[in-house]
Amino acid sequence: MKFYFFHLMPYTPLDLDYDKTYDSVWVTLPGTYYDYKNGPALYSRFLDELEYAETLGFDGVAINEHHQNAYGLMPIPGVIAGALARSTKKIKIAILGRALPIVTNPLSIAEELAMLDNMTSGRIVAGFVRGIGAEYFSSGANPAQSLRRYQEAHDLIIRAWTEPGPFSFEGKYYNFEYVNTWPRPYQQPHPPVWVPSQGSRETIEWAAAPERKYTYLQTISPFVNVNRYMTMYKDAARKAGYEPSASQLGWYTPVYVAETDEIARREAKPHIEAFFNKFIRMPQEMLFPPGYSSVDSLMGVLAAKRSVTNQGGPQTIDPLIERGQFLCGSAETVVQMIKTYEAQAGFGTLLAGLQFATLPHDLTMKNAKLFAEQVMPHFREPVLRSALPTRHS
Amino acid sequence: MAPPAQLETINGCKIRYWRAGRGEPVLFLHDGGGVTEWAPFMEQLAQNFDVIVPEHPGFGHSEHPEWLDSMADMAYYYLDLLAQLRLSNVHLAGASLGGWLAAEVAVRSCHDLRSLTLVAPAGLQVKGVPKGDVFLWSPEKLTRSLYHDPAFAEVRLSQALSDDDQRIVLGNRMTAAKLAWQPRLCNPDLHKWLHRISVPTLLVWGENDIVIPPVYGKAFAEFIPQAKLVTLPRAGHLPHIEQHSSFVGAFQDFVAGLAAA
Numbered sequence: 001m002k003f004y005f006f007h008l009m010p011y012t013p014l015d016l017d018y019d020k021t022y023d024s025v026w027v028t029l030p031g032t033y034y035d036y037k038n039g040p041a042l043y044s045r046f047l048d049e050l051e052y053a054e055t056l057g058f059d060g061v062a063i064n065e066h067h068q069n070a071y072g073l074m075p076i077p078g079v080i081a082g083a084l085a086r087s088t089k090k091i092k093i094a095i096l097g098r099a100l101p102i103v104t105n106p107l108s109i110a111e112e113l114a115m116l117d118n119m120t121s122g123r124i125v126a127g128f129v130r131g132i133g134a135e136y137f138s139s140g141a142n143p144a145q146s147l148r149r150y151q152e153a154h155d156l157i158i159r160a161w162t163e164p165g166p167f168s169f170e171g172k173y174y175n176f177e178y179v180n181t182w183p184r185p186y187q188q189p190h191p192p193v194w195v196p197s198q199g200s201r202e203t204i205e206w207a208a209a210p211e212r213k214y215t216y217l218q219t220i221s222p223f224v225n226v227n228r229y230m231t232m233y234k235d236a237a238r239k240a241g242y243e244p245s246a247s248q249l250g251w252y253t254p255v256y257v258a259e260t261d262e263i264a265r266r267e268a269k270p271h272i273e274a275f276f277n278k279f280i281r282m283p284q285e286m287l288f289p290p291g292y293s294s295v296d297s298l299m300g301v302l303a304a305k306r307s308v309t310n311q312g313g314p315q316t317i318d319p320l321i322e323r324g325q326f327l328c329g330s331a332e333t334v335v336q337m338i339k340t341y342e343a344q345a346g347f348g349t350l351l352a353g354l355q356f357a358t359l360p361h362d363l364t365m366k367n368a369k370l371f372a373e374q375v376m377p378h379f380r381e382p383v384l385r386s387a388l389p390t391r392h393s
Numbered sequence: 394m395a396p397p398a399q400l401e402t403i404n405g406c407k408i409r410y411w412r413a414g415r416g417e418p419v420l421f422l423h424d425g426g427g428v429t430e431w432a433p434f435m436e437q438l439a440q441n442f443d444v445i446v447p448e449h450p451g452f453g454h455s456e457h458p459e460w461l462d463s464m465a466d467m468a469y470y471y472l473d474l475l476a477q478l479r480l481s482n483v484h485l486a487g488a489s490l491g492g493w494l495a496a497e498v499a500v501r502s503c504h505d506l507r508s509l510t511l512v513a514p515a516g517l518q519v520k521g522v523p524k525g526d527v528f529l530w531s532p533e534k535l536t537r538s539l540y541h542d543p544a545f546a547e548v549r550l551s552q553a554l555s556d557d558d559q560r561i562v563l564g565n566r567m568t569a570a571k572l573a574w575q576p577r578l579c580n581p582d583l584h585k586w587l588h589r590i591s592v593p594t595l596l597v598w599g600e601n602d603i604v605i606p607p608v609y610g611k612a613f614a615e616f617i618p619q620a621k622l623v624t625l626p627r628a629g630h631l632p633h634i635e636q637h638s639s640f641v642g643a644f645q646d647f648v649a650g651l652a653a654a
Binding site for chain 1: 559570
């Protein structure tokens, strides 16, 4: 199994009482909640944490793009990838992802990722997403065009990477007389494409299509959904006539490892609860702007909202762990959780969110170290496991 | 009493509409929320007019055509509708998004129009005067924001939606977003062409409109040559619903004035 350290770079000093006045940290939370004096130390800290992932032997780091919010301070993830391109030497840098439909010129994404791919000698993984609903309020992009713009921008970027230019591109949303990407990507034919999603059927079937075979990443979800959507992907692949490999499935989930189960729950509790109750929180209208999802999917969302089994009210750590929405405990416990889930869903990549919400630097570093040294080795190929350095006490 | 719904296929797109009454034709273009009922103002107008109320392509029970991308597409569709239904000397009216649509039709051609009535139309952007974000508001906040008298909102909010109704609400919102998300509820070029409206125009605004503030009425009145602005007291964004008798009275006075002129 491959392991990535996934970082959102949240605004950790957030005043958590913001929700007495505002209903979300997205789009409408006033900028005065961001104290610019915190910025340099925060970015420095976050880069230290990701660079530590290379020291610890992770396969890669993963970063992503969000706008106008305290949940993730990477509106331009390529800036972070650019810094990591020089400060790391071996690990993959997965940008999960760039939100294709919300830019007016997708060629800028092709160029940015191609530059990074050259600067890292081919360590870039390209994540293509539609962007969470809130991004359609912050970017002004039309959510009713989201799916089609996504697919058209994707086609344009892939052609811009793989067909030496110049050529012209005639689309419904994008038109260019001259497409001629310099630099061309270092990885041939192009960097691997991963598709993170919350579980849209359209997205899953599109990613699984034989002409793409893109790695599908299920983002933070109860395990029952992780399994359902990964099964949907495998079914789509088999229906299309091929057997998908484990490397085509990945799971991004928050993880916290400590010395014992009890210590892990105690240390993680305030931070993981802040993550689910304060940082992710947004009104339904912001999460699902009109046209972003089909009427059928929205009817499903509304039905789930009405359902008695829906988890209403504030989230607490124990049910989050029970549902597999948060992997937390001693190394032994977390190893067991991953083994159990992996046996069912068959994913080949785990993207561990080892920093979440307000989790401070020291606990993040401890978490990453314990995860790398005591969890990851259980999932390495035998030859690699034997080659692992023994831990010094 | 609501007339039976009728169907008409225009340029391959089937739409549903209601038609009742006798007299000069009034073509009423609904707002982004669609037509939820045969409203009292329609019934009152049908006493003296041939009232036609379509569900736009992409709304209600009308088809969602592949070609529909913009208000321009919609405006040309309605010019085709006027031709196909052989309507002439039409009193074209519309509210909110439908008022904007009526203006888009009229700047393209007033050939078959006798008059234009715009009820709190979207379509313009007055710098420094934001409209309400109808897409971000919760359904409850949206409903409450539409009316001056909370009793109207209470009635609406107390009506449980069937699954079919809910699907229609979601479909209407999707089409409204397609047409009006960006730039939000306006066409930045529209003001350049409003001078082409060559028929007498009635602008109606609710005094207490917080979705599209009444200052927008003045902006439309500045750009449309033969425009008269009427502000109705104790009314929000839907004065034709909330003060339907005043609205119908203002409309009939306006039409009577046309005959006298």
